[in-house]
Amino acid sequence: MRRSLQLSLFAVVLLGLIGGTLAFFVAQKSVTLTVDGQVRHVGTYADTVGDVLEDEGLEPAAHDVLLPSAGDAVRDGDTVILNRARPLELTVDGVSRQVYVTALSVDEALGQLGFRADDLVLSASRSERLPLRGMELTITTPKEIVLVSDGQQRVVTTTAATAGALLAEQGIALGETDKTSLYLNQALLNRMKLQVFRVQVNEVAETAEVPFDKVDTPDPEAFEGDRTVTQPGSAGQQHTTYRVTVVDGVETAREVIESTVTVAPVAEQATVGTKPRPTVAPTADGLNWYALAKCESTNNPRAVNPAGYYGLYQFSLSTWRSVGGTGNPIDASPEEQTARAQMLYNKAGAGQWGCGRYLFQ
Numbered sequence: 257m258r259r260s261l262q263l264s265l266f267a268v269v270l271l272g273l274i275g276g277t278l279a280f281f282v283a284q285k286s287v288t289l290t291v292d293g294q295v296r297h298v299g300t301y302a303d304t305v306g307d308v309l310e311d312e313g314l315e316p317a318a319h320d321v322l323l324p325s326a327g328d329a330v331r332d333g334d335t336v337i338l339n340r341a342r343p344l345e346l347t348v349d350g351v352s353r354q355v356y357v358t359a360l361s362v363d364e365a366l367g368q369l370g371f372r373a374d375d376l377v378l379s380a381s382r383s384e385r386l387p388l389r390g391m392e393l394t395i396t397t398p399k400e401i402v403l404v405s406d407g408q409q410r411v412v413t414t415t416a417a418t419a420g421a422l423l424a425e426q427g428i429a430l431g432e433t434d435k436t437s438l439y440l441n442q443a444l445l446n447r448m449k450l451q452v453f454r455v456q457v458n459e460v461a462e463t464a465e466v467p468f469d470k471v472d473t474p475d476p477e478a479f480e481g482d483r484t485v486t487q488p489g490s491a492g493q494q495h496t497t498y499r500v501t502v503v504d505g506v507e508t509a510r511e512v513i514e515s516t517v518t519v520a521p522v523a524e525q526a527t528v529g530t531k532p533r534p535t536v537a538p539t540a541d542g543l544n545w546y547a548l549a550k551c552e553s554t555n556n557p558r559a560v561n562p563a564g565y566y567g568l569y570q571f572s573l574s575t576w577r578s579v580g581g582t583g584n585p586i587d588a589s590p591e592e593q594t595a596r597a598q599m600l601y602n603k604a605g606a607g608q609w610g611c612g613r614y615l616f617q
Contacts, residue, residue: 285330309338314338343355349417362384373397378393403426420440464496468492497513498513499513552569568594571596
């Protein structure tokens with residue numbers, strides 16, 4: 257009886273051990289875990305996706321992609337996908353920013369970022385793998401740039417990153433003083449305009465005339481309005497050196513470097529009359545001076561004949577002086593001109609004028 261009891265107890269314990277072992281194996285789940293494209297199968301007793309990752313020593317970061325989410329329950333046969341994000345220090349046409357991608361290569365990263373053109377200029381090979389710590393990537397896209405140089409304007413398509421790189425690409429060399437509308441290290445953007453200014457700076461020497469002054473001395477013995485030069489003036493000379501700036505063939509600046517008067521001007525000396533002129537008035541002699549003046553000069557006291565005759569009565573200068581006139585008849589009053597015409601008539605008669613017959617109308 258005692259032996260039968262012992263066998264029964266042993267059987268009960270054995271069944272319990274077998275049942276526990278079966279329960280342990282039944283509770284274990286088989287999960288397919290894919291990390292960055294690498295697939296592995298794991299057995300786990302974890303209840304959630306997050307627990308599965310924790311058991312495998314994986315901790316998702318903020319930018320990682322996890323499917324299903326960390327709090328979802330996990331069942332036998334489930335698949336968990338974790339794509340870890342890589343930080344990229346991305347510079348596109350000179351503009352930098354930080355982005356995150358889950359791509360494993362540069363080519364995949366370009367696709368995720370929307371850069372699908374084949375003619376991009378890259379700082380790394382498309383096939384290069386992206387490390388988990390990330391990397392720096394520079395992208396230069398094709399751009400249309402309006403290029404103005406040496407009198408020509410054209411639109412060029414380029415992947416040059418900077419203005420200086422574009423000039424080098426186009427074989428445009430800059431002189432020491434040449435300027436550009438953009439800084440040479442300035443990043444290019446689509447439809448920008450880049451202009452080259454050809455600048456020449458030269459020293460130019462010129463000689464110019466220095467005008468002379470006029471010095472008038474009052475002469476109480478000469479009539480008012482009479483001016484007599486006693487010493488002619490002469491112009492001087494001035495030698496000046498300029499720094500001249502020419503941009504694209506057009507002078508834009510001129511700066512005096514040095515200026516020296518090499519020949520001093522000599523002032524003109526003259527006497528100016530201050531004595532009042534005597535008044536001369538015409539007399540009533542019964543002759544038709546109005547008709548004569550109308551015929552000779554159309555009654556214009558400032559009439560000038562290129563042949564050398566002046567005023568109402570077309571005096572020559574010598575004839576004007578013979579009757580006491582000074583200067584030019586056109587500068588005298590009409591009254592003085594008539595009075596001196598009367599003097600001339602009294603000396604020589606009406607034959608002095610081609611229109612002399614009009615005196616008697």
